[in-house]
Amino acid sequence: MLYLKKYFTEGLIQFTILLSLIGVRVDLDTYLSNQLPPLREIILGPSSAYTQTQFHNLRNTLDGYGIHPKSVDLDQFFTTRRLLNQVRQLDRLSVPSPELSTWLVHRDPETVVSAASQPSPSITLDNGTGLEDVNNSEAPAMRGGGGAPESTYNLSGEDRTLGAVAPEDNQEQGNREGNADLTKEDIDLIDILWRQDIDLGAGREVFNYSSRQKESEAEKPSPEEKKEGTEAQESWRNGVNLQEAQPVDGETGESIPEQLTGLGSQTSLSLQECLRLLEATFPFGEESPEFVAPVVTAELAVANEEAPSTSQGLPLPPPLPQPVPQLDLEQQWQDIMAIMELQEMEVNNTSENSFLSTTSNSANTSGSTSESGSVEGFGLTHSSTLIHQDVSLHQASLPSCSQDFPTLFNPEIDGTSTPHPPLLRMSSSSNSSNVNSTFGATNLTGLFLPPPLNSTNNITSTPVLPDPFSSLLEESMLDEISLLDLAMEEGFSQAQASQLEDELDSDSGLSLDSSHSPVSPSSSETSCSSAASSSSTSATFSEEGAVGYSTDSESVTVEPEEGAVGGYQPEFNKLCRMSYQDPSQFHGLPQLDNINHNHTYNLPLSSSLDEHPELQIPTGKKIGREKQSKLQPQQDFLDKQSSRDERRARAMKIPFSNEKIINLPVEEFNELLSKHHLSEAQLALVRDIRRRGKNKMAAQNCRKRKLDTIINLEQGVHDMRRDKARLLKEKMEFIRSIRQMKQKVQSLYQEVFTQLRDEEGRPYPPSEYSLQYSANGSVLIMPRSMTDQQTRKPDKKQKDKKK
DNA sequence: CAGCACTGTCATCGT
DNA sequence: TTACGATGACAGTGC
Numbered sequence: 001m002l003y004l005k006k007y008f009t010e011g012l013i014q015f016t017i018l019l020s021l022i023g024v025r026v027d028l029d030t031y032l033s034n035q036l037p038p039l040r041e042i043i044l045g046p047s048s049a050y051t052q053t054q055f056h057n058l059r060n061t062l063d064g065y066g067i068h069p070k071s072v073d074l075d076q077f078f079t080t081r082r083l084l085n086q087v088r089q090l091d092r093l094s095v096p097s098p099e100l101s102t103w104l105v106h107r108d109p110e111t112v113v114s115a116a117s118q119p120s121p122s123i124t125l126d127n128g129t130g131l132e133d134v135n136n137s138e139a140p141a142m143r144g145g146g147g148a149p150e151s152t153y154n155l156s157g158e159d160r161t162l163g164a165v166a167p168e169d170n171q172e173q174g175n176r177e178g179n180a181d182l183t184k185e186d187i188d189l190i191d192i193l194w195r196q197d198i199d200l201g202a203g204r205e206v207f208n209y210s211s212r213q214k215e216s217e218a219e220k221p222s223p224e225e226k227k228e229g230t231e232a233q234e235s236w237r238n239g240v241n242l243q244e245a246q247p248v249d250g251e252t253g254e255s256i257p258e259q260l261t262g263l264g265s266q267t268s269l270s271l272q273e274c275l276r277l278l279e280a281t282f283p284f285g286e287e288s289p290e291f292v293a294p295v296v297t298a299e300l301a302v303a304n305e306e307a308p309s310t311s312q313g314l315p316l317p318p319p320l321p322q323p324v325p326q327l328d329l330e331q332q333w334q335d336i337m338a339i340m341e342l343q344e345m346e347v348n349n350t351s352e353n354s355f356l357s358t359t360s361n362s363a364n365t366s367g368s369t370s371e372s373g374s375v376e377g378f379g380l381t382h383s384s385t386l387i388h389q390d391v392s393l394h395q396a397s398l399p400s401c402s403q404d405f406p407t408l409f410n411p412e413i414d415g416t417s418t419p420h421p422p423l424l425r426m427s428s429s430s431n432s433s434n435v436n437s438t439f440g441a442t443n444l445t446g447l448f449l450p451p452p453l454n455s456t457n458n459i460t461s462t463p464v465l466p467d468p469f470s471s472l473l474e475e476s477m478l479d480e481i482s483l484l485d486l487a488m489e490e491g492f493s494q495a496q497a498s499q500l501e502d503e504l505d506s507d508s509g510l511s512l513d514s515s516h517s518p519v520s521p522s523s524s525e526t527s528c529s530s531a532a533s534s535s536s537t538s539a540t541f542s543e544e545g546a547v548g549y550s551t552d553s554e555s556v557t558v559e560p561e562e563g564a565v566g567g568y569q570p571e572f573n574k575l576c577r578m579s580y581q582d583p584s585q586f587h588g589l590p591q592l593d594n595i596n597h598n599h600t601y602n603l604p605l606s607s608s609l610d611e612h613p614e615l616q617i618p619t620g621k622k623i624g625r626e627k628q629s630k631l632q633p634q635q636d637f638l639d640k641q642s643s644r645d646e647r648r649a650r651a652m653k654i655p656f657s658n659e660k661i662i663n664l665p666v667e668e669f670n671e672l673l674s675k676h677h678l679s680e681a682q683l684a685l686v687r688d689i690r691r692r693g694k695n696k697m698a699a700q701n702c703r704k705r706k707l708d709t710i711i712n713l714e715q716g717v718h719d720m721r722r723d724k725a726r727l728l729k730e731k732m733e734f735i736r737s738i739r740q741m742k743q744k745v746q747s748l749y750q751e752v753f754t755q756l757r758d759e760e761g762r763p764y765p766p767s768e769y770s771l772q773y774s775a776n777g778s779v780l781i782m783p784r785s786m787t788d789q790q791t792r793k794p795d796k797k798q799k800d801k802k803k
Numbered sequence: 804c805a806g807c808a809c810t811g812t813c814a815t816c817g818t
Numbered sequence: 819t820t821a822c823g824a825t826g827a828c829a830g831t832g833c
Contacts, residue, residue: 695824
């Protein structure tokens with residue numbers, strides 16, 4: 001008791017001070033009960049389910065042992081209390097809950113706009129990590145907590161379309177002051193013009209060009225050195241969104257092979273890297289001075305620099321027959337779902353990694369990138385896909401400038417087919433400390449929206465969802481279907497193609513997410529569970545774990561309930577058992593839906609009877625036979641309902657409850673035994689009851705843990721499959737880019753070669769001469785005989801190495 | 804009636 | 819050494 005008191009009071013005081021320091025009204029009773037399990041854990045310590053808590057030291061806090069601290073029955077109780085608390089908190093200011101964050105996320109596009117005009121420090125906070133980190137953390141992002149290129153990418157699109165309004169303005173003031181100075185009217189005007197352009201059938205390139213112009217007017221060109229890095233970054237993001245990189249003709253709606261409009265943008269490989277890749281394809285000769293043609297080198301270099309614009313006219317090779325039928329449709333669907341969930345997850349996890357960077361590689365430089373003309377065609381189509389992707393309810397964080405919504409929110413946007421991309425800035429984790437830190441540094445008064453606005457936002461944003469989903473679905477499907485096609489197109493070997501096919505196929509026997517739909521609640525569950533998987537453990541078990549530390553108020557509440565119902569509620573148990581803290585978390589787990597058992601489980605029946613003698617079925621000695629006969633059916637019922645040990649205890653006339661036997665600390669237990677002079681048989685039974693009772697709880701915990709582990713593993717598999725899909729997509733993008741680069745180099749090669757003349761002004765016959773690239777970037781013209789010799793040598797060397 | 808899932812119990816091990 | 823938790827294995831029970 002003392003331990004709990006000390007622990008609780010100290011933690012409570014500390015936390016109260018903390019909260020008061022940041023200006024949050026403290027309603028600890030509410031928080032401690034259920035609203036914020038992590039919060040409670042901060043105060044009360046980790047969950048007992050995973051930690052070996054000395055419950056018996058805390059048992060005194062429970063007045064009557066009405067419910068066991070580890071009883072699964074508590075789940076329902078806490079769920080009820082949590083819901084009640086949520087309802088009660090509807091009208092009061094409180095630490096923002098994840099639910100609160102949800103609809104705020106929908107308003108983020110406007111938030112960004114407002115951020116441009118009203119730089120907010122919180123945005124800087126939320127997005128402190130730059131794009132560089134996003135790229136660097138691409139691999140770590142597989143784990144679900146990392147960056148979300150889409151959102152960043154989307155931001156770039158937004159940046160481009162709106163011409164001014166990326167929140168990174170706050171960080172790169174030097175570059176973006178012009179944009180930041182744009183007023184809301186300016187932005188609205190730009191937006192209107194933009195939509196008019198779209199309505200008039202202007203292609204995206206046209207629009208982007210104009211937007212680029214606007215941007216160039218609004219801001220000074222970024223340093224040239226930024227161009228390449230930004231290109232790479234944007235194209236990287238492009239690679240992530242294959243379908244989004246496909247622009248649609250403004251008039252016909254046809255899909256334009258967009259990669260030809262911006263070769264450089266389609267890959268994160270720099271030109272040097274591509275040339276390096278080309279070295280593997282084209283025979284590069286050694287430098288031989290007599291054939292050096294510096295002019296050619298220069299030309300080639302220039303041509304390479306201008307690649308994006310010059311390549312626009314290149315036709316696509318005719319598509320090969322699609323190998324779609326080889327793919328199992330269901331597997332394809334799963335992969336599509338995986339990709340879509342990947343995107344959703346990336347959106348969810350965008351958070352501070354998504355954008356805003358103080359480095360030169362930030363998405364902020366997308367303006368300069370678009371000026372280079374190498375990045376075109378995105379910013380609209382993908383934005384429509386983003387808005388439906390919704391967000392994890394548990395990972396969204398509140399934008400600090402949400403009060404700007406009323407003025408900046410344009411309902412039309414949500415209704416159009418090309419809505420502005422919602423710039424989702426969300427907390428990367430559901431960790432409450434994270435949230436608190438975020439809010440701690442922000443103006444708290446600005447965090448909470450007035451209720452009317454809330455409802456409005458909710459209403460306006462919700463109906464948008466289905467539409468973009470279908471479009472994304474189609475795009476994703478087409479995209480995924482085209483992957484193999486692409487692979488074949490790339491001249492992949494049959495083995496490679498089959499490998500790709502395997503990769504696209506589901507590889508695990510687990511049917512983890514086949515039933516998941518991106519728009520179903522299960523999707524949101526999966527989207528959040530990855531990040532929450534680590535925290536879900538604590539959150540999930542916190543309720544139970546907190547029971548061990550439970551406050552008196554809770555205990556008091558528990559006790560009457562248990563006593564009143566005689567300690568057993570079949571439905572209650574049924575619900576709690578599998579609902580397992582938060583039933584909503586398992587809506588997406590079909591394997592749990594069929595569980596409908598009604599076994600008695602952790603029943604405090606006899607204990608409650610013992611605790612409440614008035615409810616106890618009197619033994620034959622205490623009552624007359626008549627009364628006993630009247631109560632006999634009830635006795636039978638109780639016997640049936642009670643556990644074996646309880647019956648045994650009753651039979652052996654153990655003078656205290658099984659609950660006490662099981663849950664008392666050793667000292668008190670021994671004390672109890674010493675108080676009552678029990679026979680050897682009774683003692684043995686009591687010890688057995690204690691042992692079995694503890695083991696029962698241990699088994700329950702063990703199974704719970706096991707189940708949780710399985711769920712987490714499933715989530716891990718799901719995440720990995722999603723990552724696999726993402727990586728496959730990126731791979732395909734790279735392949736596509738490489739192919740385009742090959743084509744471009746080939747055409748340039750032809751162009752250059754045909755223009756070369758020897759000393760007598762005659763063209764070099766292609767059959768006798770070839771251009772060779774040297775490692776230092778120069779281009780040589782060499783006789784093919786020499787080339788063959790030089791290429792054979794490395795071959796031999798390679799063969800020797802292989803031997 | 805078989806199969807499955809859940810639950811309780813025991814034995815055992817580790818802390 | 820004792821108490822206790824974790825866990826595999828088994829059996830009982832209900833569907």
